[in-house]
Amino acid sequence: MAKIIVVTSGKGGVGKTTTSASFAVGLATRGYKTAVIDFDIGLRNLDLIMGCERRVVYDFVNVIRGEANLNQALIRDKHAKELFILPASQTRDKDALTLEGVGNVLDELSKTFDFIVCDSPAGIERGAQLAMYFADSAIVVTNPEVSSVRDSDRMLGLLSSKTKRAEEGKGQISEHLLLTRYCPKRVTKGEMLSLADINEILAIPLLGVIPESQAVLRASNAGVPVVIDSESDAGQAYADAVGRFLGEEVPFRFLQEKSHWIKRLFSFKEKEAV
Amino acid sequence: MAESTTVMERQSCFQFKTSFSPCTIMQVTRYDLDEIARQLDTTIQKAPNFFIGSAVILDLEGVKTQTNIDLAAIKKILLANNMVPVGVRGGNDLQHQEAAGVGMPTIAIGAKATSTPQAAPTADAPSPAESNKKPRETALQSNTKIITTPIRSGMQIYAKDGDLIVLSSVSPGAELLADGNIHVYGALRGRALAGVQGNTQARIFCRTLEAELVAIAGYYLVKEDIQELPSQDSSVQVYLDNEQVKIAAL
Numbered sequence: 126m127a128k129i130i131v132v133t134s135g136k137g138g139v140g141k142t143t144t145s146a147s148f149a150v151g152l153a154t155r156g157y158k159t160a161v162i163d164f165d166i167g168l169r170n171l172d173l174i175m176g177c178e179r180r181v182v183y184d185f186v187n188v189i190r191g192e193a194n195l196n197q198a199l200i201r202d203k204h205a206k207e208l209f210i211l212p213a214s215q216t217r218d219k220d221a222l223t224l225e226g227v228g229n230v231l232d233e234l235s236k237t238f239d240f241i242v243c244d245s246p247a248g249i250e251r252g253a254q255l256a257m258y259f260a261d262s263a264i265v266v267t268n269p270e271v272s273s274v275r276d277s278d279r280m281l282g283l284l285s286s287k288t289k290r291a292e293e294g295k296g297q298i299s300e301h302l303l304l305t306r307y308c309p310k311r312v313t314k315g316e317m318l319s320l321a322d323i324n325e326i327l328a329i330p331l332l333g334v335i336p337e338s339q340a341v342l343r344a345s346n347a348g349v350p351v352v353i354d355s356e357s358d359a360g361q362a363y364a365d366a367v368g369r370f371l372g373e374e375v376p377f378r379f380l381q382e383k384s385h386w387i388k389r390l391f392s393f394k395e396k397e398a399v
Numbered sequence: 400m401a402e403s404t405t406v407m408e409r410q411s412c413f414q415f416k417t418s419f420s421p422c423t424i425m426q427v428t429r430y431d432l433d434e435i436a437r438q439l440d441t442t443i444q445k446a447p448n449f450f451i452g453s454a455v456i457l458d459l460e461g462v463k464t465q466t467n468i469d470l471a472a473i474k475k476i477l478l479a480n481n482m483v484p485v486g487v488r489g490g491n492d493l494q495h496q497e498a499a500g501v502g503m504p505t506i507a508i509g510a511k512a513t514s515t516p517q518a519a520p521t522a523d524a525p526s527p528a529e530s531n532k533k534p535r536e537t538a539l540q541s542n543t544k545i546i547t548t549p550i551r552s553g554m555q556i557y558a559k560d561g562d563l564i565v566l567s568s569v570s571p572g573a574e575l576l577a578d579g580n581i582h583v584y585g586a587l588r589g590r591a592l593a594g595v596q597g598n599t600q601a602r603i604f605c606r607t608l609e610a611e612l613v614a615i616a617g618y619y620l621v622k623e624d625i626q627e628l629p630s631q632d633s634s635v636q637v638y639l640d641n642e643q644v645k646i647a648a649l
């Protein structure tokens with residue numbers, strides 16, 4: 126049985142697709158057979174970030190409607206051989222997804238895959254709710270600003286009530302916070318919410334902090350998930366987050382301004398003490 | 400009544416329960432036996448399943464000035480239509496006497512009907528079975544709602560007829576409602592409305608008041624007002640004093 130992970134946020138533009146792509150690549154490069162599904166029907170983006178947009182023949186909606194089988198629609202990733210992408214349809218809208226159809230696709234994928242990453246669309250409507258419904262774990266992507274935090278909070282509320290696990294009383298979905306576009310310098314200046322502020326409101330385990338980085342935009346435009354860029358801070362941060370997701374103990378990095386590396390060292394000590 | 404309760408506690412042959420069963424009230428507005436029979440017939444034909452076997456209370460308030468009402472005849476008509484006349488209400492004393500004579504006791508309207516005396520407290524300790532049931536029977540004490548998980552933005556929790564106790568924090572954009580008091584042991588960042596049915600004695604208690612809005616019985620303060628007041632960092636209570644919402648440190 127595969128573990129189904131939903132990457133969600135409520136708010137748009139916070140880095141769900143970037144996270145889905147990097148996470149899926151991260152899991153696959155560690156040898157787990159992984160599928161990543163784009164639930165953002167009508168606003169297909171995942172294939173661009175993954176750099177496979179020129180190889181899309183069939184999509185998620187085709188599979189749900191029985192117009193293609195799953196193997197025809199799955200695209201093998203060129204970066205990690207254990208990774209497959211199920212792209213969204215660009216021409217349809219989110220009403221094309223049905224609960225039954227999504228359930229069937231996930232069931233079939235579950236037979237052969239270890240992880241299924243569901244890239245949720247923004248919002249709290251049908252598309253987002255279908256993306257989370259079958260999930261076992263959720264990665265809540267949040268930017269350090271109030272509106273994003275509030276939307277994530279709303280999402281956490283939905284995750285605890287509008288999922289199959291919740292409805293069937295099979296226990297809570299495991300929730301993970303991934304903070305993206307974090308800029309320690311602006312936090313110090315008081316222009317951005319700090320990690321502590323966000324933790325206080327959301328109060329779920331922190332999976333990772335991805336620093337604001339030029340590398341992310343560069344990677345998106347090149348169609349190469351940023352986790353592959355192991356030189357970049359964002360890439361390393363994603364790799365760390367994947368490790369933590371798999372249960373490894375990885376210290377947090379990129380929480381302080383780069384220049385104060387000694388301070389950073391001490392702040393880790395403090396963190397551990399806490 | 401007092402006798403029967405002591406009997407109950409000693410031997411427990413039965414228990415008194417208050418329950419609300421649907422009961423049809425037949426309001427008589429004009430007394431005409433033939434017309435009543437005809438109207439009943441057509442009404443029943445429209446929805447036979449609804450009326451067959453249903454208990455009927457005859458409301459005589461509309462004809463209380465009339466003296467010639469043949470209650471036995473009305474009872475007969477009802478029985479003939481498979482309805483069960485159980486009593487009368489409204490009307491005058493004479494009608495009540497006549498009704499009692501044909502086996503239709505007077506049923507008190509409103510508060511009188513529910514003023515069945517509660518079991519008087521006795522010196523004997525109640526048996527475990529009884530003490531288990533008691534909280535359910537005394538409505539106001541039992542309706543406290545306890546929430547242990549975080550209340551997220553967009554969630555709404557309502558404690559009907561009772562208090563709401565929240566052990567975790569309440570996010571901005573979440574809403575707490577209670578007919579009674581509200582207690583929050585995490586941070587209160589959302590809205591809290593106590594006494595929503597109009598109970599002006601209701602209060603809100605919390606440890607950190609960062610609420611977007613607090614209200615008692617419809618009188619409210621928004622965050623802007625709250626911020627101007629001192630003592631929001633410590634434990635506070637919010638209460639209503641002379642139609643004004645007050646915040647005081649605990």
